[in-house]
Amino acid sequence: MAFFDYPGSGVPNPVETEITFLADLSEAEWARILKVVETRQFRAGENLIQSGDQDDAFYLLTSGEVDVLIGSEEDERIITTIAEGSVFGEIAFFDQEARTATIRARSRGSAVRITRENFETLAAWEPGIARRMLVELGRILAMRLRWTLSIAFN
Helix, strand or coil: CCCCCCCCCCCCCCCCCCCCCCCCCCCCHHHHCCCEEEEEEECCCCEECCCCECCEEEEEEEEEEEEEEEEHHHHHHEEEEEEEEEEEEEHHHHHHEEECCCEECCEEEEEECCCCCHHHHHHHHHHHHHHHHHHHHHHHHHHHHHHHHHCCCC
């Protein structure tokens, strides 16, 4: 049983619950976002984020799956898998502290990387989209925190 596979927690696993980031945006709105961000391709087994690194970006997974790992290299544990359509790296985006986990590609894929600088540019030109982004990131963080707490205290 993995760390997040806790029986009877009563709170659905956010990976098994649909978490599609900004699913209601139009193609035109997505085009405006994609003008200010970078897209990154990756291979299976590649680390996209390394625990302890300093970085202020979050990622939107546009294809593939990634694993979230904690612990030392000798004792790494997969705590969950993130699927296409969701985000990762949002904690460092908000608090600008070191990364809390390693993110490793489970499969080949791609992700949109959004730095704080990219976000500030977007916010200046598209404040409505930026606001929706923050609300969605907050919703996802809250869902993940609620799930984590349900496991820790059940």
